[in-house]
Amino acid sequence: MTNSTIINSTIHIFLALIMPPLLLGVIGKTKAAFAGRVGAPFLQPYYDILRLLHKGTVFSTTTSWVFRAGPIVALATTAVASLLIPFGAHPSPISFDGDMILYAYLFALGRFFTMAAALDTGSSFEGMGSAREATYSCLAEPTLFFALITLSRLSGSYSLTGMLSNVSSGAWLYAGASLLLLIGGMFIVLLVENCRIPFDDPNTHLELTMIHEVMVLDHSGPAFAIIQYAASLKLFVLGAFFVQLALPFATGSPFPDWGIFIVSMLLLAVIIGVVESVMARLRLVRVPQLLVAATILAAFSTLLVIR
Amino acid sequence: MFAALIILPLIGSAVTWLIPYDRLRPKVLAFFACVHFGITLRMLIYTPSESPGGWFHLDALGKIVLLSTSILFMTCAFYSIGYLFYRRERSNRLLCVGVLVCLAAASMVTITHHLGLMWVALETTTISMAPLIYFNRNARSIEATWKYLLICSVGVALALIGIYFLAYATIVAKVEPSLLLDDLMRDAGKLSSGWVHAAFVFLLVGFGTKMGLAPLHTWKPDAYGEAPGLVGALLSGGLVNLAFLALMRIYQLSLATKEIIFFQNALIVMGLFSMVVAAIFMAKQADFKRMLAYSSVEHVGIMAVAIGIGGRAILGALFHLLANSLTKGVLFLASGNIHRSYNSKNTDHVRGALRRLPWSGGLFLAGFIAITGSPPFAPFISEFTIISSAFIQGRMLIGAIFLISLMIIFIGMALTVLPMVMGEVPPESEATSYSDTVWTVGPPLFLLLLVFILGVWIPAPLMALLRDASALLEVH
Amino acid sequence: MHFVLQGAFDPALVAIGAALVIGLAGIPGLFIRQPGPGQILSAVVTVLSATAGVPAVLQLLFSKTSTTYMLQWGLPFGLCELVIDPLSAFFLIPVFLVTAAGSIFAIGYWPAAEHSTNERGLTFFYGLLASSMAILLMARNGVFFIMVWEVMALSSYFLLVTEHEKAEVRRAGIVYLIATHFGTAALLVYFSLLAAQTGSFQLPVAGSLSAISPSATIVALAAIIGFGAKAGIMPLHVWLPSAHANAPSHVSAVMSGVMLKMGLYGIFRTLTYFHDPPLLWGGILTLCGITSALLGIAFAVAQRDLKRLLACSSIENIGIITTCLGVALLGVSSHNNTLIYLGMAGALLHVLNHSFFKTLLFLGSGAVIHAAGTREMNLMGGLGKSMPRVALLFLVGAVAICGIPPLNGFISEFILYLGLFLQLKADSLIYLVFLAPVLALVGGLAVIAFTKLYGSVFLGTPRCPDAVTHHEAGMTMQMPMIFFAVLCLFIGIAPQLALHLVSPAIAVCYPLLQLTELPAEYGVILGKISLSGVLLLSAVVIVSLFWRWRLGRAPVTSATTWGCGYQRGTARMQYGASSFSELAVSVFTGIIRQRIDRPVVNGLFPGTARCSDHPSETILERIIEPLFTMIGISFAFLRRLQHGLVHVYMMYIFATLFILMLWAN
């Protein structure tokens, strides 16, 4: 444990704790700008979470302990995942060969409990939501793995830190095509996993069309705050993966790199905002097709690098 | 010794003929069967020396067949006490007499080395069984008897001309003319191949008919189907072995000539054909007694293939002879009980036998498992020996056909037997007076016990006997 | 019959003794008149001998030498050898654990008092099955192996048809019997050809045979068919779903948890014989494995019968194990120690893991069926409230079987993933890495299947009216489940210990390759896994504490579920099992086939109508059964040859005579 690693880890954890809701704020602002509105302040998500933390809770009479476990596990898994992913050029606090598999499966655990909690309410809408969540995320899995294979091949490393820190402007020179394909695929996964437009509309009010939001309909108060925070953290964690893939700029000296990372995360948020503003929600039947397309993109990128 | 083996059953038959009481006869039958078994054991232990002139000589082959026949006849005799109690409506005189005459003739076949005499004895067994098949005295049984009698007589007649051909071959070869096996084997080298060929063909067809090798088996399903289970057991476990013994005698002879290859191939072809035919006819077989008849066709096929393959398979064939006759005994006796109880042998009516007759149903199920070659029962040992030696000799095609037909047969039997024994008794099936008693269940149970013991442990003396016998059939 | 003992007393004797005693455990019950004592006695005996057996087996697993026991039997197939080498010892662990647990479970699940007609037979054959499996693992004589194998198959058949008055059970039984007999036929070929190669019926020692000869290929093929049919590798899985669904649940647990593994053991054993397997073998195994995994779980998603779903997921897990095995074999062919080690480790570990969580799940399903009185998931729901403990234990099993951290299922899959990724460094067979995304897909489908199962059985509100009869399972039913749940968690948290279990077994399979540094290296990685597992649990604790703290600060009220404006939601309006999987099935249609009965609803006031879906056994119903019907028809045609005309029969005789005459000359 050298000094620098301690500092890095501290900053890493600090960012993971503080920054995620900001992304939501930025996305909201962007969309407002496109709609020609002033929009809510950047820090609005923080306010929401704090307010929710102070509210009382309503439990459905049909629910059992599984319902209560849902948000907790969701947050816990995302938090651990956030320790596995490197932020920018900085190594992640926990890193070992094969950690990317753990990374992928942690989300599965969170999903499992979220869906269970939704089913526990006995509401047909929440059941519908969890069914969709299950199917779509299942279809998204292979894409992620293709991405991991490609990166690990390019970097010759088997840990997220290794494979992501290796992606640099240099890598773009000799594997640009496959990285491009990869970014296409991963962006779709990013949107799906975080239930953004065009796959899901976080702030629609028609339960029939929701995926993620409908699963948490019955959560209220602190539980809902936890869910909100977990969702933003998930966006942040997956976003970090994507950013490191798409914008691999590094100066080599630590503190500027942190800056670069933060800036590029915000940039990602803006991009998501733009996408959400310019696109309409897809019909649900189209979603699987797009996901398969993403898988094919990723598969091609893998082929390109290992042939 | 030899005389006693044949005379005593004959005396017994005379006695039973004279006895006027139906209730007493089966007991006398059982008594004489026991005596016969006693003599058999004694002869197995202290083998009597060859009779002057070499007509009678109990060699290892004969011993095995004699043993299996004697055990089977004794068990069936005891079973008849229980069975005939439920058939008091008609006289059992002919049945008891027939069984004992048949026993005498059978012993004759096993101990004689004179082909002519063997033929006479075989023909006697054929005829003596006819009245037993006709026991039920109805249109179907008379038809079965007629077919049995005609086909078997013609077949055995063909065997006779085969034997004549052999005799003539000796005359042609200018050696001292004789039908004694030992003389023939001695001079076999000199015999002219034309006659020997013809002789083998006729003998194969003749004894094959008696044995029930396809396509000479046509009498079997009818006879087995219509005869009482008791008689079925005797036919499939006893008479079949006698015919097989005759065939093995010819095989011994052919070993000494140059014709062995042809004879072996003929045996393999007919054996496999029998197995395939059995497989075809056992699928969706609604009459469980006919199913057993076809199973008997299958097993003679197995034995024929085995001696055709030669080598270790001969050991398997000889053990299979024993195992098959015992297992068939279990199956036929149990099926007889089930037939009595349901008053039908059609699987559409016979259901849930395990519920109605826990013992007989269980025995039938166990017999099915045994006869299809599943451990821990004796037929597995023999069948595996045969299959493995087929593959070890590199005769893949034979092994493949063998296994495939066994598979089909298993499926066919399973689809007939399992619905029979399992499930609920159909409400419409009328209750009959029959119920399992110690006399009707004990004998098959005893046989099953033997089959099981032989399946996990072959006593050393028996093993030695088998080895000696197979040595008689191996190429030197 | 006499024993030839070599060497002094040793644990192997204890293990053999335990196996035999378990086999006899059911016999006293057959003779005790009033029902009950026999069952309890057999359970006690089984548990005691298991508790004696497991330590012995562990000792054998770590001991370098293995004793040979020669049994002089009367059969003409050479000596009957009994050996327990580490591979056998490894497979013996689940045999003892699962069978003991099942026998305890039976007391509560199949009480002799209520099932006086068939309890005795059940107990007897249960013991027979258990001991036959144990002895099978020790057998080194081919013929003895087959005999024990058949005893195992038959006793499991009789266990399966315990309730043979039900037509469905009988049908399942016949399908199973035919399938297993088919496998046995292949094994007859297998052992015969082995004998042809080695000259005796003793099983060859590791690495003693060469795979070049053509007969070796047939041996391998026969092994894959014969053992694969028992293991349920596609397409030989046809018997599996109905058999597991219709057997009593503790029997299903043993069948799925242990008996399938016997087939895998056979394949493991076979592969050790050959020192130079061609790439083709590994390729075939891997292909079969991954296909079984994908299709198996896809079928599972579509099922609506609780136990059928579990059965299909068994096919999936067997597929994963087979994939690991195939990968290891490819490693052998390409002389890649890493691949061999990780493949074998993944396979063996998953054997252990699957036997643990699948037993847990089947026992749980038994408890559920005992409570709900049906296997139809669409009729269940809300059992989590009436049987909370079972619900918790079942959740552990469900998470574990999805291969999700921090439970044991994840560990074995992780090892396989690691092997595949490390292949990127290798110079050959790099395309193996494409298995990883497929496995990921399998994992995703597993999550669908088990959220469906768990949600529709335990969560929400009861769908069927007779839910009032639901009751928590008794202690005898809970204890075994608790035991296995703890094991799952333990292996999940301390995987590096599990690695020590598998290494000796691998060393037996591949004595040629040096396994010195590999285990240590991967032990470190697994240590990291366990660290993050602990981290995860602590994170859960922290978050929940935080949440409780917040919860305490504000009023907590309870109300009905928010029906999105609709106030009269009823239990039957919940998202049922079928509706949950409907979307996934529609996406994977083609792989998953199901018949959907949709009534036509028209008119202004249509009457009541039901829409129901029926997942179909594709291979059984579309290929095998039609084939059988066709054969049956052709046979029926041939049967006309037996037409009853005696003079034509005569003609048969003379025709034969003529043909033979012609042949003779």
Next chain:
Amino acid sequence: MISLADQFLVLVLLINFISLGTSRLIFSIRAVAVQGVILGILPGLIHPFSWHLVAITLVIVTVKGFVIPQLLGRAVRSAEIKREAEPFLGYVPTLLLGALFTALSFGFAGRLPMLPEHQNYMFVPASIATLMSGFLILTTRRKAISQVIGYLVLENGIFIFGLLLAEAMPVMVEAGALLDLLVGTFVMGIVINQISREFSSLDTSLLTSLKEE
């Protein structure tokens, strides 16, 4: 003597054709009886005189010539049938086939190695020809009684061959074979009576209730 024996054998062949060609059962029974008598006489022609020979001859003549025909005759009378109604194969084709088989058997016999002193006897061909005619009757006739006749003719064929090897066949075996034949035919006669009682006809094409369908 040789020529005499051969003439008798020609007679035997002739009788084969009669039994093949006739439709009247009694007549063919008689024909077969005559055949039996001839066969009884034949040994006397080819073997030197001996008492055992006489005994054999007597037995054969009585059994084949009188006892068995009596049995069959009674069966026919009890069943009150006169003639073989419609055989499976017409009489003319049967006769033609019979001729063909006779020719073939001569050819076949020619290919077999034989003792020089038997070379110019007709024994072997005659025996095989008779065998074949028996087979023809068995396969073409519908009435149970004519099937028994066929069986008898077949047996006669075998017997003719047996004449060649008197020294190889001990008396006891000879007698046993005869006894079996007698008993066999006797039982067949009984069975025929049963059939005619059970089915009120001797038509074996009615005996087809036992079959696979």
